[in-house]
Amino acid sequence: MFNTSIASQGAIAALPMIKIGRHAVGGQRRQKSEIKLQPGDLIWFDCDVVCNGYWADNARVFSYKYMKPEYDKFNALYKGQLVAINEVKIGMKGKDVFKLTMSAGLKKFP
Known part of the structure; x- marks a missing residue:
């Protein structure tokens, strides 16, 4: 199909x-x-x-x-990606975009 x-x-x-x-x-x-x-x-x-x-x-x-509870990490990563898409700025370093994404999405997964 x-x-x-x-x-x-x-x-x-x-x-x-x-x-x-x-x-x-x-x-x-x-x-x-x-x-x-x-x-x-x-x-x-x-x-x-x-x-x-x-x-x-x-x-x-x-x-x-x-969704199994262990799949919550997928949702957290998605949330982090959305934040990064909206907050990334010209001139940011890759490591800063990574930190932004991970801190926004994975706060509940230390």
């Missing part, structure tokens, strides 16, 4: 991957066929799209039905 949708818009999906479970995120290793999606599992979607000579890389991680 994803590839068909991309093709209908004149683009090509390259290396689309959908994986589930605890070890789904990252890498291009094959998943074991006996893995079954369970509530609280992660669903990882990753794909490159080629359109009009441009490449785009898209990756998303979702939690199925509910």
Whole structure:
């Protein structure tokens, strides 16, 4: 369905991957066929799209039905990224952007 949708818009999906479970995120290793999606599992979607000579890389991680408490770190990092996007200034050093992001998002994870 994803590839068909991309093709209908004149683009090509390259290396689309959908994986589930605890070890789904990252890498291009094959998943074991006996893995079954369970509530609280992660669903990882990753794909490159080629359109009009441009490449785009898209990756998303979702939690199925509910978020396990250990996934709170993902939300904290997202919060930190939003703060950094809004507060980063021209001339800031990379280490300062990193500190800004981490201090905003990970306050509850010492």
